[in-house]
Amino acid sequence: MKCAKCKHRKCYLEGQNCTKNSLEDVKEAYTGEQLAIMKAAACTEARFYNNLTRLEETVEFCKLMGYKKIGIAFCIGLNQEAKLIEEYFSKSFEVYSVCCKVCGIAKSNLELEQIKPDAAETMCNPIMQARILKDKEVEFCVTVGLCVGHDALFTGACTAPTSCLVAKDRVLAHNPLGAVYSRYWRRKLGINPSDQV
Numbered sequence: 001m002k003c004a005k006c007k008h009r010k011c012y013l014e015g016q017n018c019t020k021n022s023l024e025d026v027k028e029a030y031t032g033e034q035l036a037i038m039k040a041a042a043c044t045e046a047r048f049y050n051n052l053t054r055l056e057e058t059v060e061f062c063k064l065m066g067y068k069k070i071g072i073a074f075c076i077g078l079n080q081e082a083k084l085i086e087e088y089f090s091k092s093f094e095v096y097s098v099c100c101k102v103c104g105i106a107k108s109n110l111e112l113e114q115i116k117p118d119a120a121e122t123m124c125n126p127i128m129q130a131r132i133l134k135d136k137e138v139e140f141c142v143t144v145g146l147c148v149g150h151d152a153l154f155t156g157a158c159t160a161p162t163s164c165l166v167a168k169d170r171v172l173a174h175n176p177l178g179a180v181y182s183r184y185w186r187r188k189l190g191i192n193p194s195d196q197v
Contacts, residue, residue, distance in 0.1 A: 001018075001019075003047070003165065007020050009167070019059075020162065024130040026078050026106070033161075034167075036065065037065065037161060040061055040064040040065045040066070041061060041079065041161065044057050044060050044061045044064060044070060045066055047060070048060060054165060055088060055165065057083065058089075058163065058165060059088070059089065059092055059093075062092070062093060062140055065094065065139070065140065065146065067093065067139040067140045068093060068094055068096070069093065069094045069095075069096070069136065069138045069139050070089050070093045070095050070099070070137065070138060070139070070140050070141070070142070071095075071097070071098070071133035071138035071140070071141040071142070072085060072086055072089070072097040072141070072142055072143075072144055073094070073097075073098055073126070073129040073130070073141060073143050073146060073154050073158075074097060074098070074099060074100065074131065074143070074144035074145060074146070075099075075100045075124075075144065075145035075146055075147065076100055076101050077145060077170075078144050078145040078174070079099065079168060081144060081145070081166065082097055082099075082144050085142075085144060085165065096132075096134050096136040096138055098128075098129040098133055098134060099129075100125060100126065100129065100146060100147075100150065101122045101123075101124065101131055102128050102132065103125050103128050104122055104127050105122065105123050106120055106121065106122060106123065107121045107122070107123045108120075109121060109123070110165060116158060124146075124147060124150045126146060126150040126151070126153040126154035126157065127135065127152055127153055127154070128156045130154050130157035130158040130159070131157065132156070133158065133160050134160070139160055139161075140160055140161055140162075140163070141158050141160050141161070141162040141163070142163050142164070142165040143163075143164050143165060143166070144165050144166045145154070145166045145167070145168045145174060146168060147168050148168065151164065151168070160192065169176075174192050
């Protein structure tokens with residue numbers, strides 16, 4: 001599959017199926033909780049399309065799912081943002097938040113590479129973030145600025161459905177698409193379309 005290079009997009013425009021998966025295969029994939037999530041996601045999209053921010057859509061989605069407890073796994077570098085997000089979510093839900101540096105374990109204990117080799121550095125701890133939120137019996141989690149890789153570990157260890165609210169990008173103010181939108185960054189990355197200067 002190379003859908004990103006597709007020129008006709010007939011799956012969207014005409015309902016064309018370019019795979020070997022049948023309608024029955026798709027229906028079998030969405031049962032139980034997956035089907036409930038899919039219905040709530042479609043409902044959120046249909047009702048609030050282009051009218052709500054992702055933050056607001058997250059609240060509406062969680063309400064549709066009937067969730068009562070929400071977890072936030074956040075990066076210490078976005079602690080102010082996490083505080084505001086938690087305040088907003090707390091208007092509708094019971095909220096638990098866990099910082100990436102939870103447990104305060106030095107990187108040296110796991111022989112992890114450090115940013116400053118001669119300084120003491122606390123490791124990020126995404127698996128413990130997931131375990132702590134599981135212990136709080138949260139029903140849904142959002143990630144706020146977890147590092148690349150740490151986000152994968154958190155999502156893999158998390159037992160609740162998880163959505164990325166904020167993607168970490170230290171260089172582009174947490175807007176990873178800035179690299180694709182800016183012709184200067186596209187040129188630097190070697191992905192500039194041939195018809196652009």
